[in-house]
Amino acid sequence: MNCNQAIAHALKAEGTEYLFAFPHNPVIDACARIGIKPIIGRTERTVINMADGYSRLARRERIGVVAVQYGPGAENAFGGVAQGFADSTPFLVLTGSYRANRLDITPMFDAVPNYRAITKWAGQIATPDVTLDRVRRAFTLLRNGKSGPVLLQLPMDVGDREFPGDVDSYRPARRHRSMGDPADVAELVRRLLAAERPVIHAGAGVLYSDSSRRLVELAERLHIPVCVTLNGKSAFPEDHPLSLGVFAKANTLPACRFVSSADLVLGLGSSFSIANQQASLPAGADLIQVLDSEVDLQKDYPVAHAVVGDLDLVLGQVLAEVDGAHPSPRPDPRPQIKAAHAEWMAQWSDRFADRASPLSPYHVIGELMAAVDLDETIVTHDSGFPRDQTAPFWKSRPGGYYLGWGKSTQLGYGLGLAYGAKLACPRKQVINIMGDAAVGMAGMDFETAARNRIGVMTVILNNGVMSGYGKHMPAAVEKWQADQLGGDYAALGRALGVESERVCEHDQLAAAFQRGLAAAADDRPYILEIMTRPDPVMSNYLQQFGLEQLN
Template sequence: TDMITGLYSAAADSIPILCITGQAPRARLNKEDFQAVDIAAIAAPVAKWAVTVMEPYLVPMALQKAFHLMRSSRPGPVLVDLPVDVQLAEIEFDIDAYEPLVPFKPAMSRGQAEKALAMLNAAEKPVIVAGGGIINADASDLLIEFAEVAGVPVIPTLMGWGAIPDDHRLMAGMCGLQTSHRYGNATMLEADFVFGIGNRWANRHTGSVDVYTRGKKFIHVDIEPTQIGRVFAPELGVVSDAGAALKMLLDVATEWRTAGKLRDWSGWARECLARKKTMKRKTHFDQVPLKPQRVYEEMNKAFGRDTTYVTTIGLSQIAGAQFLHVYKPRNWINCGQAGPLGWTLPAALGVRAADPHRNIVALSGDYDFQFMIEELAAGAQHRLPYIHVVVNNAYLGLIRQAQRGFSMDFEVSLAFENVNRK
């Protein structure tokens, strides 16, 4: 049950994870034995599929289905629960006759691509919103090529950050409430057309939906049908894998550009680039104690373009997204929606285990770091080195801010209550 937050986090961020749990013997289920719980029922709301396998011969088929579901359509976690007597059983299984199921991925048609580009062609100030689905699809190169052929600026989401390099002329900045750039917000407010690919219009990206959508038309391309129209209704919705969609859009856009049918947005792109140069937040502070902005300024100097940043929640995530620079896909490893405290360090160890040669810098506030002390021992035991930057948030950071606000309101209400009693 301790891993339910992890499953929720994976489901929210569209990350395929196979989770295998041990279970009490089948004969002891539903008898409230020690540490025997219906984990499949508990995990069901935060997993694409959760099952307790009750017959040994079903184990290969359950795992086959698990790998199929976790990678099909919108990726996500699955849980396979195995009673101990099922684990210990022997079955007949011919490995040579086994074939994995091909993941299901819907694809944009040519007709849909032509309709989308015709709508794009009618826009004066379009932007592409690049979501994490592009990175999941390994389609960052296709995004850059499509943006360059079309000449349309790109606004990545927090989960899509790195799909286009920060210093690319068409990277217009991130927008939203917290993890955003001033120039990204300004460009989004100025735009009249938004082409969303592999994103889900998360609230930290949109802020007020009324303000975000005012005066704009929208196309939404996403691999998950239920995401289309979930937050607001676009003028055109297309169910497609981001990579398949970008490939089709690139093919059609290249033909149209060659034939002179595609509009020229170079003036609009120059406007966006000018905002990017002039609307930067100040970072060069000389005060002591050091301001956090200066910490991130120095990090940009100290760490190279190939650095992988890992962070999860709070002021370190917000300030990291505002001030750091990311140049490659999967160089921003981030827990976007769930934001559980204590995620950063084990995630950094996971990145190191997956890639022994990567330059890894984890980023935490002081409170987040407290949840991870015991994980340091795991990193040392398995020899998984990385750099961890802990920023002093005056202890508890956002949590302390909220507590102070609540305490102030509570004290004021008590004062009024005392006055009324007197």
């Protein structure tokens, strides 16, 4: 048995179902021989995105794994890994490399030093005897601490050599969890109970720790409103009377109103980052963080207090401490939250009700929400206005899931994310909402879904322009219409083996959605190209409440 085969056996022991890959890499065939299915994409970036989406839904119980070629394959994969690192997603990238004695010779690409800035760890299997040790180390990092991608590089002359150990001795990496310091927990509760206008700021860490149930219990026990970050959308049910909705670049009026007036913001699994798609925290509020590692503490904001530990365990400690404190009832904010939601939706109701053609993107999103079972649906957006117009209004429910992303904002990323999510949760309906600009970045991978029977419904909002770019290049737009796009994307989908149709009128929407959902439920991908009009307006109340969008 050579080292490539030993890696495959270790992956099998770790529960790997799929190997997202672009040839060639000897690990692909080694995995196929022992029952790990290869999912071959059309680009390296998309297979990285698929592993990313898979890992987000598997929540560290299973890990997305990618294999790409040495040299150009590792080079092409860089963007996808960078996106995963920005959003702190745990997945494993296996890349080949040139022979070990050529890695320091120009222009041979050495992935390890080049990927260190965008991975949790980038390591090399330098000799056959450390093969399983490096795989075990990789999975230990993927399952513990702050999430992020890990890269392992295997030089071609090492992979082909005989593995000297016993692959049956490999034991999967475990997840290790710890409680917070009891004194830190007690101080958190003291501050929380003393606050008059606390708000919970829930991030993706709630999802990875599977602590939504305890988050709901804490919010209800103390009558605390909850907002979610873009990456943390789905951490708290948005039909709950204490839900403020998403607090990001695109946001809700209730979130901005309550956060701006908060005297304490409790960040649960939230990095408090000053980064793209984030919204600023109020200057006068005490900030408290609960995180599973120290990496994001005191990073961008002065934090008054923190607890480091597994979020679900820490929330259990917090709830026990609250019970012992016998707190006085806090005024119930639910009537004010309900009124704020009604005020907000009244400001957008005309757009959602507008049936004129070309269609309003808001009308399309509203009709799509009405067509699906929100408890059985996973949805993601693409970069730009599909994100900004969907994220504030899509109501995440306990059984459903909204894949929010955007600390890096790569066009086309959502397509692979949706494919990976469907493979992780095959019984759920999975929907990808993208714009026509994103099709140019990822559209060839429509064929990947057809070939692998990945039943995702993709909704393309085709408005014929790169929405919002005019302000960045006004002269180019005025003189040469540099923001104009064209294409028949339903025809493209059909040419790539995907059932596709173009929708132009409101009266066509409901039936088209049902056809798409029925096809996806039968493991057949479906594309709905919907002709929309440019509407570069998003729900953003930051400035109104003295807050900022962060870049």
